[in-house]
Amino acid sequence: xxxxxxxxxxxxxxxxxxxxxxxxxxxxxxxxxxxxxxxxxxxxxxxxxxxxxxxxxxxxxxxxxxxxxxxxxxxxxxxxxxxxxxxxxxxxxxxxxxxxxxxxxxxxxxxxxxxxxxxxxxxxxxxxxxxxxxxxxxxxxxxxxxxxxxxxxxxxxxxxxxxxxxxxxxxxxxxxxxxxxxxxxxxxxxxxxxxxxxxxxxxxxxxxxxxxxxxxxxxxxxxxxxxxxxxxxxxxxxxxxxxxxxxxxxxxxxxxxxxxxxxxxxxxxxxxxxxxxxxxxxxxxxxxxxxxxxxxxxxxxxxxxxxxxxxxxxxxxxxxxxxxxxxxxxxxxxxxxxxxxxxxxxxxxxxxxxxxxxxxxxxxxxxxxxxxxxxxxxxxxxxxxxxxxxxxxxxxxxxxxxxxxxxxxxxxxxxxxxxxxxxxxxxxxxxxxxxxxxxxxxxxxxxxxxxxxxxxxxxxxxxxxxxxxxxxx
Ligand code: GDP
Ligand code: GDP
Numbered sequence: 001x002x003x004x005x006x007x008x009x010x011x012x013x014x015x016x017x018x019x020x021x022x023x024x025x026x027x028x029x030x031x032x033x034x035x036x037x038x039x040x041x042x043x044x045x046x047x048x049x050x051x052x053x054x055x056x057x058x059x060x061x062x063x064x065x066x067x068x069x070x071x072x073x074x075x076x077x078x079x080x081x082x083x084x085x086x087x088x089x090x091x092x093x094x095x096x097x098x099x100x101x102x103x104x105x106x107x108x109x110x111x112x113x114x115x116x117x118x119x120x121x122x123x124x125x126x127x128x129x130x131x132x133x134x135x136x137x138x139x140x141x142x143x144x145x146x147x148x149x150x151x152x153x154x155x156x157x158x159x160x161x162x163x164x165x166x167x168x169x170x171x172x173x174x175x176x177x178x179x180x181x182x183x184x185x186x187x188x189x190x191x192x193x194x195x196x197x198x199x200x201x202x203x204x205x206x207x208x209x210x211x212x213x214x215x216x217x218x219x220x221x222x223x224x225x226x227x228x229x230x231x232x233x234x235x236x237x238x239x240x241x242x243x244x245x246x247x248x249x250x251x252x253x254x255x256x257x258x259x260x261x262x263x264x265x266x267x268x269x270x271x272x273x274x275x276x277x278x279x280x281x282x283x284x285x286x287x288x289x290x291x292x293x294x295x296x297x298x299x300x301x302x303x304x305x306x307x308x309x310x311x312x313x314x315x316x317x318x319x320x321x322x323x324x325x326x327x328x329x330x331x332x333x334x335x336x337x338x339x340x341x342x343x344x345x346x347x348x349x350x351x352x353x354x355x356x357x358x359x360x361x362x363x364x365x366x367x368x369x370x371x372x373x374x375x376x377x378x379x380x381x382x383x384x385x386x387x388x389x390x391x392x393x394x395x396x397x398x399x400x401x402x403x404x405x406x407x408x409x410x411x412x413x414x415x416x417x418x419x420x421x422x423x424x425x426x427x428x429x430x431x432x433x434x435x436x437x438x439x440x441x442x443x444x445x446x447x448x449x450x451x452x453x454x455x456x457x458x459x460x461x462x463x464x465x466x467x468x469x470x471x472x473x
Contacts (some may be wrong), residue, residue, distance in 0.1 A: 026106035035163035036073035065177040066211030109135040212263035216295030218288040228367035257377040304330040325387035334366035359461030431466040439469040
Protein backbone atom coordinates (compact mmCIF):
# COMPACT_ATOMS: atom_id res chain seq x y z
CA UNK A 1 0.00 0.00 0.00
CA UNK A 2 2.67 2.42 1.09
CA UNK A 3 4.80 1.58 -1.93
CA UNK A 4 2.01 2.17 -4.39
CA UNK A 5 1.40 5.57 -2.85
CA UNK A 6 5.03 6.51 -2.96
CA UNK A 7 5.14 5.97 -6.71
CA UNK A 8 2.41 8.61 -7.09
CA UNK A 9 4.68 11.35 -5.84
CA UNK A 10 5.36 14.02 -8.43
CA UNK A 11 9.01 14.51 -9.32
CA UNK A 12 10.63 17.53 -7.61
CA UNK A 13 10.79 20.55 -9.90
CA UNK A 14 14.05 22.00 -11.16
CA UNK A 15 15.26 25.26 -9.64
CA UNK A 16 13.99 28.31 -11.51
CA UNK A 17 15.01 31.95 -11.31
CA UNK A 18 11.72 33.14 -9.81
CA UNK A 19 12.06 30.95 -6.72
CA UNK A 20 13.32 32.67 -3.58
CA UNK A 21 16.91 31.77 -2.76
CA UNK A 22 17.74 30.33 0.65
CA UNK A 23 21.40 29.85 1.44
CA UNK A 24 22.74 27.59 4.18
CA UNK A 25 25.95 29.02 5.60
CA UNK A 26 28.25 28.34 8.51
CA UNK A 27 31.65 26.93 9.31
CA UNK A 28 32.46 23.33 8.34
CA UNK A 29 30.92 20.45 10.25
CA UNK A 30 28.01 22.30 11.83
CA UNK A 31 25.58 20.17 9.80
CA UNK A 32 24.84 22.27 6.73
CA UNK A 33 24.74 19.31 4.37
CA UNK A 34 22.59 17.34 6.76
CA UNK A 35 20.17 20.24 6.90
CA UNK A 36 20.22 20.58 3.14
CA UNK A 37 19.31 16.92 2.74
CA UNK A 38 16.59 17.21 5.33
CA UNK A 39 15.02 20.17 3.55
CA UNK A 40 15.43 18.95 -0.01
CA UNK A 41 14.09 15.59 1.05
CA UNK A 42 16.44 13.49 -1.04
CA UNK A 43 19.94 12.45 -0.35
CA UNK A 44 21.84 14.74 -2.67
CA UNK A 45 24.85 15.75 -0.61
CA UNK A 46 27.57 13.66 0.87
CA UNK A 47 27.68 13.80 4.65
CA UNK A 48 30.77 12.76 6.52
CA UNK A 49 32.51 13.42 9.80
CA UNK A 50 35.44 15.10 8.09
CA UNK A 51 35.35 18.88 8.28
CA UNK A 52 34.97 20.54 4.92
CA UNK A 53 33.87 17.45 3.04
CA UNK A 54 31.40 19.59 1.13
CA UNK A 55 33.60 21.16 -1.49
CA UNK A 56 31.27 22.78 -3.94
CA UNK A 57 28.02 24.47 -3.42
CA UNK A 58 25.03 22.27 -3.99
CA UNK A 59 21.63 23.37 -5.05
CA UNK A 60 18.23 21.77 -4.68
CA UNK A 61 14.57 22.63 -4.45
CA UNK A 62 12.73 22.52 -1.14
CA UNK A 63 9.02 22.89 -0.58
CA UNK A 64 8.47 25.31 2.29
CA UNK A 65 4.88 25.72 3.39
CA UNK A 66 3.54 25.29 -0.09
CA UNK A 67 6.19 27.34 -1.80
CA UNK A 68 9.22 26.15 -3.73
CA UNK A 69 12.55 27.70 -2.81
CA UNK A 70 16.01 27.27 -4.26
CA UNK A 71 18.17 25.94 -1.50
CA UNK A 72 21.90 26.42 -1.72
CA UNK A 73 24.32 24.59 0.52
CA UNK A 74 27.57 26.54 0.68
CA UNK A 75 30.89 25.16 1.58
CA UNK A 76 32.24 26.35 4.93
CA UNK A 77 32.65 30.07 5.40
CA UNK A 78 36.22 29.69 6.49
CA UNK A 79 38.56 32.62 6.75
CA UNK A 80 41.85 31.89 5.02
CA UNK A 81 44.11 32.99 2.22
CA UNK A 82 42.16 33.16 -1.05
CA UNK A 83 44.34 30.59 -2.74
CA UNK A 84 43.67 27.99 -0.04
CA UNK A 85 40.77 25.56 -0.11
CA UNK A 86 39.02 27.55 2.61
CA UNK A 87 39.57 30.74 0.71
CA UNK A 88 37.89 29.27 -2.34
CA UNK A 89 35.05 28.01 -0.21
CA UNK A 90 34.52 31.41 1.27
CA UNK A 91 34.50 32.83 -2.23
CA UNK A 92 31.64 30.54 -3.22
CA UNK A 93 29.77 31.40 -0.01
CA UNK A 94 30.16 35.05 -0.72
CA UNK A 95 28.51 34.90 -4.11
CA UNK A 96 25.74 32.68 -2.77
CA UNK A 97 25.06 34.93 0.19
CA UNK A 98 24.93 37.96 -2.06
CA UNK A 99 22.00 36.54 -4.04
CA UNK A 100 20.24 35.15 -0.96
CA UNK A 101 16.72 36.14 -0.02
CA UNK A 102 17.43 34.47 3.29
CA UNK A 103 20.58 33.10 4.91
CA UNK A 104 20.31 30.18 7.31
CA UNK A 105 23.36 30.72 9.46
CA UNK A 106 24.17 27.48 11.25
CA UNK A 107 26.15 26.88 14.39
CA UNK A 108 26.81 23.66 16.29
CA UNK A 109 25.02 23.94 19.64
CA UNK A 110 26.98 21.01 21.06
CA UNK A 111 30.36 22.47 20.25
CA UNK A 112 29.31 25.91 21.47
CA UNK A 113 30.17 29.18 19.79
CA UNK A 114 33.69 29.20 18.38
CA UNK A 115 35.80 32.19 17.31
CA UNK A 116 35.17 31.08 13.71
CA UNK A 117 31.40 31.34 14.27
CA UNK A 118 31.81 34.82 15.72
CA UNK A 119 33.99 35.89 12.87
CA UNK A 120 31.56 34.67 10.23
CA UNK A 121 28.56 36.01 12.07
CA UNK A 122 30.18 39.41 11.88
CA UNK A 123 30.84 38.98 8.21
CA UNK A 124 27.28 37.78 7.58
CA UNK A 125 25.85 40.79 9.41
CA UNK A 126 27.74 43.09 7.07
CA UNK A 127 26.14 41.44 4.02
CA UNK A 128 22.78 42.94 4.99
CA UNK A 129 20.73 39.92 4.03
CA UNK A 130 17.89 38.57 6.18
CA UNK A 131 19.39 35.94 8.46
CA UNK A 132 17.87 33.15 10.47
CA UNK A 133 20.21 31.82 13.13
CA UNK A 134 20.10 28.06 13.55
CA UNK A 135 21.53 26.22 16.54
CA UNK A 136 21.92 22.78 15.04
CA UNK A 137 22.60 19.52 16.89
CA UNK A 138 20.13 20.69 19.53
CA UNK A 139 18.43 17.33 19.98
CA UNK A 140 17.09 16.65 23.45
CA UNK A 141 16.58 19.07 26.28
CA UNK A 142 20.26 19.75 26.85
CA UNK A 143 20.67 20.85 23.27
CA UNK A 144 17.86 23.37 23.50
CA UNK A 145 19.53 24.96 26.51
CA UNK A 146 22.92 25.31 24.90
CA UNK A 147 21.24 26.76 21.81
CA UNK A 148 20.67 29.90 23.86
CA UNK A 149 24.39 30.56 23.88
CA UNK A 150 24.10 31.50 20.22
CA UNK A 151 22.21 34.66 21.24
CA UNK A 152 25.60 36.24 21.75
CA UNK A 153 26.17 36.28 17.99
CA UNK A 154 23.81 39.20 17.62
CA UNK A 155 21.82 37.55 14.86
CA UNK A 156 18.58 37.37 16.80
CA UNK A 157 16.88 34.47 18.46
CA UNK A 158 18.50 31.12 17.62
CA UNK A 159 16.19 28.39 16.41
CA UNK A 160 17.08 25.12 18.11
CA UNK A 161 17.13 22.34 15.56
CA UNK A 162 18.40 18.86 14.99
CA UNK A 163 18.93 18.40 11.28
CA UNK A 164 19.95 14.82 11.83
CA UNK A 165 16.96 13.81 13.96
CA UNK A 166 14.44 16.08 12.31
CA UNK A 167 13.55 17.92 15.51
CA UNK A 168 12.45 21.49 14.98
CA UNK A 169 12.08 21.15 11.20
CA UNK A 170 8.42 22.15 11.19
CA UNK A 171 9.25 25.27 13.18
CA UNK A 172 12.06 25.97 10.77
CA UNK A 173 9.62 25.82 7.84
CA UNK A 174 7.52 28.46 9.49
CA UNK A 175 10.42 30.69 10.28
CA UNK A 176 11.68 30.45 6.71
CA UNK A 177 8.24 31.08 5.21
CA UNK A 178 7.79 34.14 7.43
CA UNK A 179 11.02 35.66 6.19
CA UNK A 180 10.69 35.01 2.47
CA UNK A 181 9.90 37.95 0.22
CA UNK A 182 6.26 38.29 -0.69
CA UNK A 183 5.10 36.42 -3.77
CA UNK A 184 5.68 36.94 -6.63
CA UNK A 185 7.94 39.98 -6.58
CA UNK A 186 11.42 39.52 -5.10
CA UNK A 187 12.00 43.13 -4.27
CA UNK A 188 9.04 43.24 -1.90
CA UNK A 189 10.03 44.12 1.63
CA UNK A 190 11.08 41.38 3.98
CA UNK A 191 8.78 40.57 6.88
CA UNK A 192 11.61 40.00 9.30
CA UNK A 193 11.43 43.24 11.15
CA UNK A 194 7.69 43.24 11.57
CA UNK A 195 7.80 39.65 12.79
CA UNK A 196 10.49 40.38 15.33
CA UNK A 197 8.60 43.27 16.79
CA UNK A 198 6.97 42.09 19.99
CA UNK A 199 4.80 45.16 20.31
CA UNK A 200 1.82 43.67 18.51
CA UNK A 201 -1.14 45.98 18.14
CA UNK A 202 -4.31 45.16 20.01
CA UNK A 203 -7.10 43.78 17.88
CA UNK A 204 -4.72 42.28 15.36
CA UNK A 205 -6.21 39.91 12.77
CA UNK A 206 -5.70 36.30 13.73
CA UNK A 207 -3.07 34.59 11.56
CA UNK A 208 -4.04 32.40 8.65
CA UNK A 209 -2.16 29.38 7.46
CA UNK A 210 0.03 30.23 4.48
CA UNK A 211 0.20 26.63 3.34
CA UNK A 212 -1.54 23.45 4.28
CA UNK A 213 -2.01 22.96 7.97
CA UNK A 214 -0.07 19.90 9.08
CA UNK A 215 -1.84 17.41 11.28
CA UNK A 216 -0.64 14.27 13.01
CA UNK A 217 -3.15 11.67 14.09
CA UNK A 218 -1.69 9.88 17.08
CA UNK A 219 -2.93 7.42 19.66
CA UNK A 220 -2.63 3.92 20.97
CA UNK A 221 -3.08 0.88 18.75
CA UNK A 222 -6.79 0.24 18.06
CA UNK A 223 -7.91 3.70 19.10
CA UNK A 224 -9.25 4.03 15.55
CA UNK A 225 -6.62 6.14 13.79
CA UNK A 226 -6.79 4.28 10.47
CA UNK A 227 -10.57 4.24 10.55
CA UNK A 228 -10.57 7.97 11.21
CA UNK A 229 -8.11 8.63 8.43
CA UNK A 230 -10.26 6.75 5.96
CA UNK A 231 -13.43 8.44 7.15
CA UNK A 232 -11.83 11.86 6.73
CA UNK A 233 -10.46 11.15 3.32
CA UNK A 234 -13.52 9.46 1.88
CA UNK A 235 -13.04 9.12 -1.81
CA UNK A 236 -11.00 12.28 -2.28
CA UNK A 237 -7.68 10.82 -1.48
CA UNK A 238 -4.77 12.86 -2.67
CA UNK A 239 -1.21 11.93 -2.01
CA UNK A 240 1.54 14.51 -1.83
CA UNK A 241 5.28 14.50 -1.39
CA UNK A 242 8.19 14.33 -1.35
CA UNK A 243 8.43 17.24 1.00
CA UNK A 244 11.01 18.54 3.34
CA UNK A 245 10.74 17.08 6.78
CA UNK A 246 8.96 13.93 5.75
CA UNK A 247 10.83 10.75 6.38
CA UNK A 248 11.02 7.97 3.85
CA UNK A 249 8.24 5.98 5.42
CA UNK A 250 5.79 8.74 5.92
CA UNK A 251 3.60 10.48 3.43
CA UNK A 252 1.14 13.28 3.63
CA UNK A 253 -2.43 13.19 2.43
CA UNK A 254 -4.09 16.46 1.63
CA UNK A 255 -7.72 17.34 2.11
CA UNK A 256 -9.82 20.45 2.04
CA UNK A 257 -12.39 21.75 4.48
CA UNK A 258 -13.95 24.97 3.32
CA UNK A 259 -11.11 27.39 2.61
CA UNK A 260 -8.58 25.44 4.61
CA UNK A 261 -6.22 22.79 3.36
CA UNK A 262 -5.00 20.14 5.75
CA UNK A 263 -2.14 17.82 5.30
CA UNK A 264 -2.36 14.74 7.42
CA UNK A 265 0.92 13.05 8.06
CA UNK A 266 0.49 9.35 7.61
CA UNK A 267 3.14 7.18 9.15
CA UNK A 268 1.45 3.98 8.02
CA UNK A 269 4.63 2.72 6.40
CA UNK A 270 6.52 3.37 9.56
CA UNK A 271 3.98 1.55 11.66
CA UNK A 272 4.00 -1.43 9.37
CA UNK A 273 7.75 -1.69 9.29
CA UNK A 274 8.16 -1.32 13.01
CA UNK A 275 5.71 -4.12 13.65
CA UNK A 276 8.35 -6.66 12.69
CA UNK A 277 10.81 -6.06 15.49
CA UNK A 278 8.99 -3.92 18.01
CA UNK A 279 5.96 -4.42 20.18
CA UNK A 280 2.74 -2.82 18.98
CA UNK A 281 2.68 -0.48 21.96
CA UNK A 282 6.25 0.70 21.61
CA UNK A 283 6.02 1.23 17.92
CA UNK A 284 2.90 3.38 18.14
CA UNK A 285 4.93 5.71 20.32
CA UNK A 286 7.80 5.88 17.87
CA UNK A 287 5.37 6.46 15.00
CA UNK A 288 3.80 9.25 17.06
CA UNK A 289 7.17 10.89 17.65
CA UNK A 290 7.92 10.80 13.94
CA UNK A 291 4.53 12.20 12.98
CA UNK A 292 4.62 14.92 15.63
CA UNK A 293 7.90 16.27 14.35
CA UNK A 294 6.23 17.05 11.07
CA UNK A 295 2.94 18.34 12.43
CA UNK A 296 1.60 21.59 13.79
CA UNK A 297 -1.51 20.18 15.39
CA UNK A 298 -1.80 16.75 16.96
CA UNK A 299 -5.08 14.91 17.10
CA UNK A 300 -4.85 12.59 20.08
CA UNK A 301 -7.31 9.77 19.43
CA UNK A 302 -8.65 7.87 22.43
CA UNK A 303 -10.93 4.87 22.47
CA UNK A 304 -13.56 6.46 24.69
CA UNK A 305 -14.90 3.08 25.77
CA UNK A 306 -11.58 2.35 27.48
CA UNK A 307 -10.88 5.61 29.29
CA UNK A 308 -7.38 7.00 29.71
CA UNK A 309 -4.42 4.66 29.91
CA UNK A 310 -0.80 5.27 30.78
CA UNK A 311 0.20 5.12 27.14
CA UNK A 312 -2.31 7.82 26.20
CA UNK A 313 -0.65 10.04 28.79
CA UNK A 314 2.73 9.15 27.39
CA UNK A 315 1.66 10.28 23.93
CA UNK A 316 0.07 13.42 25.38
CA UNK A 317 3.39 14.21 27.06
CA UNK A 318 5.12 13.80 23.71
CA UNK A 319 2.75 16.31 22.15
CA UNK A 320 3.65 18.74 24.89
CA UNK A 321 7.36 18.07 24.57
CA UNK A 322 7.25 18.69 20.83
CA UNK A 323 5.32 21.90 21.42
CA UNK A 324 2.33 21.01 19.25
CA UNK A 325 -1.24 22.18 19.57
CA UNK A 326 -3.56 19.39 20.61
CA UNK A 327 -7.12 18.37 19.89
CA UNK A 328 -8.48 15.51 21.94
CA UNK A 329 -10.57 13.13 19.85
CA UNK A 330 -12.83 10.81 21.81
CA UNK A 331 -13.57 8.08 19.31
CA UNK A 332 -16.03 5.18 19.36
CA UNK A 333 -18.62 7.54 20.82
CA UNK A 334 -21.28 5.27 19.26
CA UNK A 335 -20.31 2.57 21.75
CA UNK A 336 -20.29 4.79 24.84
CA UNK A 337 -23.20 4.32 27.26
CA UNK A 338 -23.08 7.26 29.69
CA UNK A 339 -21.62 10.03 27.59
CA UNK A 340 -21.46 12.80 30.18
CA UNK A 341 -19.80 10.62 32.79
CA UNK A 342 -17.35 9.24 30.25
CA UNK A 343 -16.35 12.65 29.01
CA UNK A 344 -15.87 14.03 32.52
CA UNK A 345 -13.89 11.03 33.70
CA UNK A 346 -11.50 11.29 30.75
CA UNK A 347 -11.00 15.03 31.07
CA UNK A 348 -10.46 14.84 34.84
CA UNK A 349 -7.86 12.14 34.47
CA UNK A 350 -6.02 14.06 31.75
CA UNK A 351 -5.92 17.42 33.48
CA UNK A 352 -4.84 15.90 36.79
CA UNK A 353 -1.95 14.08 35.15
CA UNK A 354 -0.98 16.81 32.73
CA UNK A 355 -1.49 20.46 33.59
CA UNK A 356 -0.83 21.48 29.99
CA UNK A 357 -3.89 19.51 28.88
CA UNK A 358 -6.18 21.72 30.92
CA UNK A 359 -8.97 23.06 28.75
CA UNK A 360 -7.83 21.08 25.71
CA UNK A 361 -10.44 21.20 22.92
CA UNK A 362 -12.45 17.99 22.79
CA UNK A 363 -14.29 16.43 19.87
CA UNK A 364 -16.45 13.36 20.24
CA UNK A 365 -17.30 11.23 17.21
CA UNK A 366 -17.52 7.82 15.67
CA UNK A 367 -14.91 7.18 13.04
CA UNK A 368 -16.72 3.95 12.20
CA UNK A 369 -20.12 5.44 11.38
CA UNK A 370 -18.77 8.86 10.45
CA UNK A 371 -21.09 10.55 12.95
CA UNK A 372 -19.77 14.00 13.96
CA UNK A 373 -16.37 13.64 12.32
CA UNK A 374 -17.07 16.91 10.48
CA UNK A 375 -16.36 18.65 13.81
CA UNK A 376 -12.75 17.55 13.85
CA UNK A 377 -11.08 19.73 11.21
CA UNK A 378 -12.67 23.01 12.39
CA UNK A 379 -11.39 22.16 15.89
CA UNK A 380 -7.94 21.53 14.44
CA UNK A 381 -8.09 24.87 12.69
CA UNK A 382 -9.05 26.63 15.94
CA UNK A 383 -6.27 24.92 17.87
CA UNK A 384 -3.84 26.06 15.20
CA UNK A 385 -4.99 29.65 15.65
CA UNK A 386 -4.42 29.49 19.40
CA UNK A 387 -1.01 27.95 18.81
CA UNK A 388 -0.15 30.97 16.66
CA UNK A 389 -1.50 33.49 19.13
CA UNK A 390 0.46 36.63 19.91
CA UNK A 391 -0.44 38.30 23.17
CA UNK A 392 -0.11 42.09 22.98
CA UNK A 393 2.81 43.24 25.12
CA UNK A 394 0.82 45.93 26.92
CA UNK A 395 -1.91 43.58 28.05
CA UNK A 396 0.70 40.99 28.93
CA UNK A 397 2.54 43.30 31.30
CA UNK A 398 -0.62 44.63 32.91
CA UNK A 399 -1.54 41.02 33.60
CA UNK A 400 1.97 40.31 34.87
CA UNK A 401 1.83 43.14 37.39
CA UNK A 402 -1.46 41.87 38.70
CA UNK A 403 -0.12 38.36 39.06
CA UNK A 404 2.92 39.63 40.97
CA UNK A 405 0.71 41.66 43.25
CA UNK A 406 -1.59 38.77 43.96
CA UNK A 407 1.31 36.45 44.82
CA UNK A 408 4.74 37.89 45.33
CA UNK A 409 7.58 35.86 43.87
CA UNK A 410 9.09 33.77 46.68
CA UNK A 411 12.32 34.46 48.50
CA UNK A 412 15.29 32.55 47.17
CA UNK A 413 18.16 32.23 49.62
CA UNK A 414 16.56 34.91 51.73
CA UNK A 415 16.34 37.43 48.91
CA UNK A 416 13.34 38.43 46.87
CA UNK A 417 13.49 37.99 43.11
CA UNK A 418 12.82 41.18 41.19
CA UNK A 419 10.80 40.33 38.11
CA UNK A 420 10.68 43.28 35.74
CA UNK A 421 8.73 42.43 32.64
CA UNK A 422 7.49 39.71 30.37
CA UNK A 423 7.44 39.46 26.61
CA UNK A 424 6.25 36.90 24.10
CA UNK A 425 9.26 35.97 22.00
CA UNK A 426 7.50 33.60 19.66
CA UNK A 427 4.35 31.69 18.93
CA UNK A 428 3.96 28.08 17.74
CA UNK A 429 3.83 27.34 20.63
CA UNK A 430 3.38 30.56 22.61
CA UNK A 431 6.73 31.23 24.29
CA UNK A 432 7.30 33.92 26.90
CA UNK A 433 10.41 35.27 28.54
CA UNK A 434 10.49 36.92 31.96
CA UNK A 435 13.31 39.35 32.63
CA UNK A 436 14.44 40.30 36.10
CA UNK A 437 17.18 40.19 38.67
CA UNK A 438 18.04 36.54 39.28
CA UNK A 439 14.91 35.63 37.31
CA UNK A 440 16.56 32.37 36.33
CA UNK A 441 16.13 31.22 39.95
CA UNK A 442 12.35 31.42 39.73
CA UNK A 443 10.97 28.21 41.29
CA UNK A 444 8.91 25.81 39.19
CA UNK A 445 5.72 26.18 41.19
CA UNK A 446 5.73 29.92 40.64
CA UNK A 447 6.28 29.34 36.93
CA UNK A 448 3.30 26.99 36.93
CA UNK A 449 1.22 29.69 38.61
CA UNK A 450 2.16 32.08 35.81
CA UNK A 451 1.63 29.54 33.02
CA UNK A 452 -1.83 28.66 34.32
CA UNK A 453 -2.61 32.35 34.56
CA UNK A 454 -1.45 32.96 31.00
CA UNK A 455 -3.58 30.10 29.74
CA UNK A 456 -6.72 31.36 31.47
CA UNK A 457 -6.35 35.07 30.95
CA UNK A 458 -5.34 34.97 27.31
CA UNK A 459 -7.44 31.98 26.37
CA UNK A 460 -4.74 29.57 25.27
CA UNK A 461 -6.29 26.13 25.82
CA UNK A 462 -4.75 23.00 24.38
CA UNK A 463 -1.34 24.41 23.55
CA UNK A 464 1.87 23.93 25.46
CA UNK A 465 3.00 27.25 26.91
CA UNK A 466 6.72 27.81 27.26
CA UNK A 467 8.01 30.14 29.92
CA UNK A 468 11.67 31.08 30.04
CA UNK A 469 13.51 33.37 32.41
CA UNK A 470 16.47 35.58 31.89
CA UNK A 471 18.45 37.28 34.59
CA UNK A 472 19.31 40.96 34.22
CA UNK A 473 21.75 43.06 36.18
P1 GDP B 1 28.71 20.59 7.10
O1 GDP B 1 30.20 20.45 6.97
O2 GDP B 1 28.35 21.85 7.81
O3 GDP B 1 27.97 20.43 5.80
O4 GDP B 1 28.24 19.41 8.08
P2 GDP B 1 27.63 17.97 7.79
O5 GDP B 1 26.21 18.08 7.35
O6 GDP B 1 28.57 17.24 6.90
O7 GDP B 1 27.61 17.36 9.26
C1 GDP B 1 28.79 17.25 10.03
C2 GDP B 1 28.60 16.16 11.08
O8 GDP B 1 27.62 16.57 12.02
C3 GDP B 1 28.12 14.84 10.50
O9 GDP B 1 28.78 13.80 11.19
C4 GDP B 1 26.65 14.83 10.81
O10 GDP B 1 26.15 13.53 10.94
C5 GDP B 1 26.60 15.58 12.12
N1 GDP B 1 25.31 16.25 12.35
C6 GDP B 1 24.58 16.98 11.48
N2 GDP B 1 23.44 17.40 12.04
C7 GDP B 1 23.43 16.91 13.29
C8 GDP B 1 22.50 17.00 14.39
O11 GDP B 1 21.42 17.60 14.31
N3 GDP B 1 22.88 16.41 15.55
C9 GDP B 1 24.04 15.73 15.67
N4 GDP B 1 24.32 15.18 16.87
N5 GDP B 1 24.92 15.61 14.67
C10 GDP B 1 24.63 16.19 13.49
P1 GDP C 1 -5.68 2.10 14.83
O1 GDP C 1 -4.82 0.96 15.29
O2 GDP C 1 -5.65 3.24 15.80
O3 GDP C 1 -5.41 2.53 13.43
O4 GDP C 1 -7.20 1.56 14.91
P2 GDP C 1 -8.15 1.06 13.73
O5 GDP C 1 -8.63 2.17 12.90
O6 GDP C 1 -7.51 -0.10 13.05
O7 GDP C 1 -9.41 0.57 14.58
C1 GDP C 1 -9.32 -0.44 15.58
C2 GDP C 1 -10.66 -1.12 15.76
O8 GDP C 1 -11.61 -0.21 16.31
C3 GDP C 1 -11.26 -1.61 14.46
O9 GDP C 1 -11.89 -2.86 14.69
C4 GDP C 1 -12.30 -0.55 14.12
O10 GDP C 1 -13.35 -1.06 13.36
C5 GDP C 1 -12.77 -0.13 15.49
N1 GDP C 1 -13.27 1.25 15.46
C6 GDP C 1 -12.65 2.33 14.95
N2 GDP C 1 -13.43 3.44 15.11
C7 GDP C 1 -14.55 3.03 15.75
C8 GDP C 1 -15.75 3.72 16.18
O11 GDP C 1 -15.91 4.93 16.00
N3 GDP C 1 -16.68 2.97 16.81
C9 GDP C 1 -16.52 1.64 17.01
N4 GDP C 1 -17.49 0.99 17.65
N5 GDP C 1 -15.43 0.96 16.60
C10 GDP C 1 -14.45 1.64 15.98
